[in-house]
Amino acid sequence: MKKINLKVNGVDYSVEIEEDVRLLDVLRNQLRLTGTKEGCGEGECGACTIIMDGVTVNSCMVMAFQAEGKEIITIEGMATKSGLHPIQRAFLEEGAVQCGFCIPGMVLSAKALLDKNLTPNREEIREAISGNLCRCTGYNKIVDAIDKASKYMGKEGDVNGI
Amino acid sequence: MEYKIVGHNILRVDGLAKVTGKATYPEDLYMEGMLYGKTLRSIKTHAYITVDTKEAEKIDGVIKIFTHKDIPHNYYGVLFKDHEVFCSKKVRRIGDPIAFVVAITEKIAEKAIKAITVEYDEIESVFDPVDAMKEDAPLIHDRSNILYHYKLRRGNIEEAFQQCSVIVENQYKTSMVDHAFLQPEAGLAYMEGDTVVVCAATQYPHFDQLEISEALNIPQEKVKIINPAVGGAFGGREDITLQIHLALATWVIGKPVKTVYSREESFVAHSKRHPMIMNYKTGADANGKLLAMEANIIGDTGAYASWAINIMRKAGVHATGPYEIPNVKVDSYAVYTNNPFAGAMRGFGAAQVPIAHEQQMDMLAEKLKIDPITFRLNNCFKLGSTTATGQVLEESVPLIQCIEAVRHKLNSKANDTEGV
Amino acid sequence: MDVNKTYKGVALQEVLTLLQQHENTSKVIAGGTDLIIQLRECKVTPQVLIDVSSLEEIKGIEIIENRVSIGAATTFTQLVNSPFLNNGLEGLKEAAKSVGSPQIRNIATVGGNICNASPAADIIPPLLVLDSELYISDINKSRTISLEKFLIDKGQVDLKTNELLCHIQFNNIKNNQGLGFSKLGLRKSLAIARISVAVWVEVEENTYKQVRIATGACSKLGVREREVEALLLGKPVEEKTMQLGAEALKTQLEKRLAGRKGMEYKREAIQGVFKEALTKATYLSKT
Numbered sequence: 001m002k003k004i005n006l007k008v009n010g011v012d013y014s015v016e017i018e019e020d021v022r023l024l025d026v027l028r029n030q031l032r033l034t035g036t037k038e039g040c041g042e043g044e045c046g047a048c049t050i051i052m053d054g055v056t057v058n059s060c061m062v063m064a065f066q067a068e069g070k071e072i073i074t075i076e077g078m079a080t081k082s083g084l085h086p087i088q089r090a091f092l093e094e095g096a097v098q099c100g101f102c103i104p105g106m107v108l109s110a111k112a113l114l115d116k117n118l119t120p121n122r123e124e125i126r127e128a129i130s131g132n133l134c135r136c137t138g139y140n141k142i143v144d145a146i147d148k149a150s151k152y153m154g155k156e157g158d159v160n161g162i
Numbered sequence: 163m164e165y166k167i168v169g170h171n172i173l174r175v176d177g178l179a180k181v182t183g184k185a186t187y188p189e190d191l192y193m194e195g196m197l198y199g200k201t202l203r204s205i206k207t208h209a210y211i212t213v214d215t216k217e218a219e220k221i222d223g224v225i226k227i228f229t230h231k232d233i234p235h236n237y238y239g240v241l242f243k244d245h246e247v248f249c250s251k252k253v254r255r256i257g258d259p260i261a262f263v264v265a266i267t268e269k270i271a272e273k274a275i276k277a278i279t280v281e282y283d284e285i286e287s288v289f290d291p292v293d294a295m296k297e298d299a300p301l302i303h304d305r306s307n308i309l310y311h312y313k314l315r316r317g318n319i320e321e322a323f324q325q326c327s328v329i330v331e332n333q334y335k336t337s338m339v340d341h342a343f344l345q346p347e348a349g350l351a352y353m354e355g356d357t358v359v360v361c362a363a364t365q366y367p368h369f370d371q372l373e374i375s376e377a378l379n380i381p382q383e384k385v386k387i388i389n390p391a392v393g394g395a396f397g398g399r400e401d402i403t404l405q406i407h408l409a410l411a412t413w414v415i416g417k418p419v420k421t422v423y424s425r426e427e428s429f430v431a432h433s434k435r436h437p438m439i440m441n442y443k444t445g446a447d448a449n450g451k452l453l454a455m456e457a458n459i460i461g462d463t464g465a466y467a468s469w470a471i472n473i474m475r476k477a478g479v480h481a482t483g484p485y486e487i488p489n490v491k492v493d494s495y496a497v498y499t500n501n502p503f504a505g506a507m508r509g510f511g512a513a514q515v516p517i518a519h520e521q522q523m524d525m526l527a528e529k530l531k532i533d534p535i536t537f538r539l540n541n542c543f544k545l546g547s548t549t550a551t552g553q554v555l556e557e558s559v560p561l562i563q564c565i566e567a568v569r570h571k572l573n574s575k576a577n578d579t580e581g582v
Numbered sequence: 583m584d585v586n587k588t589y590k591g592v593a594l595q596e597v598l599t600l601l602q603q604h605e606n607t608s609k610v611i612a613g614g615t616d617l618i619i620q621l622r623e624c625k626v627t628p629q630v631l632i633d634v635s636s637l638e639e640i641k642g643i644e645i646i647e648n649r650v651s652i653g654a655a656t657t658f659t660q661l662v663n664s665p666f667l668n669n670g671l672e673g674l675k676e677a678a679k680s681v682g683s684p685q686i687r688n689i690a691t692v693g694g695n696i697c698n699a700s701p702a703a704d705i706i707p708p709l710l711v712l713d714s715e716l717y718i719s720d721i722n723k724s725r726t727i728s729l730e731k732f733l734i735d736k737g738q739v740d741l742k743t744n745e746l747l748c749h750i751q752f753n754n755i756k757n758n759q760g761l762g763f764s765k766l767g768l769r770k771s772l773a774i775a776r777i778s779v780a781v782w783v784e785v786e787e788n789t790y791k792q793v794r795i796a797t798g799a800c801s802k803l804g805v806r807e808r809e810v811e812a813l814l815l816g817k818p819v820e821e822k823t824m825q826l827g828a829e830a831l832k833t834q835l836e837k838r839l840a841g842r843k844g845m846e847y848k849r850e851a852i853q854g855v856f857k858e859a860l861t862k863a864t865y866l867s868k869t
Contacts, residue, residue, distance in 0.1 A: 019588045020586070028190075035182070036183070038189075039344045039346070041425060049685055060618075061615045061618050061689065065631070065633065075182065075183030076182075076183050078182070079182050084182070092174075093171070095174070099344065100180030100185050101187065101343075103180050109685075128684060130683055130771035131683025131685040131771060135344050136394055
């Protein structure tokens with residue numbers, strides 16, 4: 001056992017962990033942030049995508065002890081008190097959500113993209129979500145949603161939602 | 163007339179929960195004092211088995227190991243009850259469930275799985291459905307490997323082929339496909355008074371209830387199924403996977419039990435799309451009118467029937483494709499082998515046959531030196547057409563418009579180049 | 583997984599001391615994108631994990647005189663975005679960009695890709711044609727070894743259990759030199775290379791003055807194709823030379839992969855992959 005310190009969605013946590021667990025296991029089983037999903041356990045599907053120190057990673061491919069001192073954003077950290085994040089709103093409006101299992105990872109990959117590039121073209125959007133599998137939509141509506149989100153976010157002040 | 167829904171953009175009712183990560187899939191459920199279940203599965207394709215759980219039971223933290231001895235009625239299945247909840251005498255495929263370990267942690271359950279010894283006395287396997295149809299093929303179940311034969315007869319194909327000026331004859335094969343829904347199987351079961359509650363992502367909750375009550379030999383009203391958010395299914399969650407295991411464990415132990423499959427276990431646990439071998443002979447006259455078609459279609463259903471009958475019937479019914487053919491003979495078969503079992507998957511038997519009938523159409527058009535689109539327009543279903551099964555199409559058959567729309571897109575140079 | 587003790591390294595000396603202490607029971611983890619899968623499948627069974635992903639001393643890219651030095655814990659994303667790598671090295675960036683997915687490139691490291699020594703490792707062929715040298719340390723001493731010698735077999739490298747790969751160095755590219763890379767995978771993202779080829783050339787008066795070629799996924803490890811290199815040396819930059827190289831590579835693969843499945847496919851496919859890499863390298867040497 002060992003203690004690690006993490007900041008998740010702006011909250012400081014000090015967590016007692018088994019040394020052989022993954023960051024994904026800590027987020028889900030200990031912090032009960034179950035919005036982060038496990039689809040394959042080997043970095044192929046991207047359902048467990050989180051943002052760690054500003055970049056997306058598969059939380060199934062990070063050992064929990066490696067995350068000591070890291071700042072993490074999960075899907076639970078996207079919406080604010082005043083409403084949905086524009087990316088979430090766009091996903092909802094564009095019908096980009098079906099079974100929903102890939103969505104937390106998709107939204108975070110979209111956020112990582114739009115935080116760096118507010119006017120991506122469709123090729124850049126596809127590249128940004130190339131590590132996230134969706135089995136339902138065929139991706140077009142997801143690309144539409146991220147495109148729409150970029151326009152919402154481009155309008156100053158329009159960061160909150162419904 | 164103004165509609166409330168049609169013609170408007172409507173937000174999904176579960177969309178909000180899903181974009182915020184709040185939607186609850188079964189693996190997101192946790193209960194105080196819950197135990198973990200893990201399945202031991204066959205690693206051989208066809209073998210008699212002897213199972214010894216004694217050493218595994220001694221491991222600290224193991225609560226109970228369930229085998230066929232613990233199940234009152236050891237069978238289930240959507241059409242035929244040809245699955246065993248836990249294999250009793252023999253395994254018929256890689257992945258057949260043999261035992262279910264319940265322990266206080268997932269790690270201990272995994273350790274116990276490794277400590278169970280299974281002796282496999284291997285018997286001959288058969289993987290090719292054509293071989294499996296032969297008289298001397300090893301039997302997968304205690305009856306013929308041919309579990310279904312669908313026949314469709316219309317007109318007289320012998321005479322019609324004589325009148326054809328072009329005939330093409332070919333064999334087509336499609337491969338096994340997995341649904342690969344993004345959420346691997348997971349479930350949590352617990353007792354609510356004297357009722358066993360199973361939360362699992364399923365396509366068939368009312369049938370799960372029936373299967374559990376039969377297997378456990380308890381009344382249906384003592385079984386409650388809760389279907390939380392389902393992470394994709396596409397047909398792959400129509401057959402039971404972990405529902406009976408969880409219900410049995412909770413019913414016997416009295417405590418909540420949770421199971422989450424890995425992606426690998428998910429692949430071996432659920433059904434696949436039927437691979438098909440399709441022998442086609444199709445003929446047309448000199449004007450490009452289809453006159454006759456003969457098809458022999460063999461569907462490999464693997465070790466279990468699942469929906470094979472409905473699927474191979476559907477493949478047979480749709481064998482002509484959307485074309486008027488006056489003389490038709492179709493034979494389609496569902497055959498047991500020792501392969502992974504096949505069942506429902508998007509299209510349900512109608513997705514494989516177009517591989518064959520559309521290539522036949524292209525080849526006929528080529529031989530006739532007719533443009534393939536025109537050839538299809540000459541023969542395709544329209545209002546008033548009669549299908550090979552004798553159905554008269556009386557409403558909405560917009561196939562010609564559809565083909566024309568495709569032609570228009572193909573011809574338009576200003577194509578949108580973005581891929582799908 | 584047998585892991586019961588973990589260390590998150592913050593200084594090189596500390597990590598080298600830990601490696602010495604746990605010499606026979608430990609494994610270094612950086613990005614972890616290969617190792618964590620191996621751990622979970624019990625293919626490797628260390629009791630101790632030592633994390634080097636936050637070790638600033640072995641992260642980042644530097645130009646020291648005419649040498650380029652890449653810290654072993656540099657991620658592929660950092661490599662792709664590095665302002666220090668000039669255009670002639672496009673092939674190195676391209677190889678880095680072809681690794682896994684954005685999530686994997688954000689965490690997986692150059693050193694990890696080398697030490698894991700997969701035959702299909704994307705970054706190995708370009709580093710081979712750059713004649714890369716590896717800087718390796720243990721608590722007492724440091725040594726250098728060429729990447730080519732470092733790779734022993736599939737999954738096997740010349741690295742002792744108390745040693746750490748710290749830096750990768752190679753000569754910076756000159757104006758008349760270029761590095762091209764081409765990869766054949768089943769799809770764009772998350773594709774393990776079926777074939778990859780890196781080509782480094784120096785062109786003078788429209789003639790190949792120097793040529794280095796390396797292939798990935800065409801052997802049990804990434805290899806230099808010296809026989810083919812020799813054939814192209816001194817030849818003019820033209821279609822015929824390219825064809826000569828492509829056919830020579832085909833012959834190499836026929837010999838090397840004889841009796842193995844996929845040979846018929848690879849011997850054809852490698853020609854196109856090679857031509858693309860050579861064309862890119864040649865183009866870069868002229869711009």
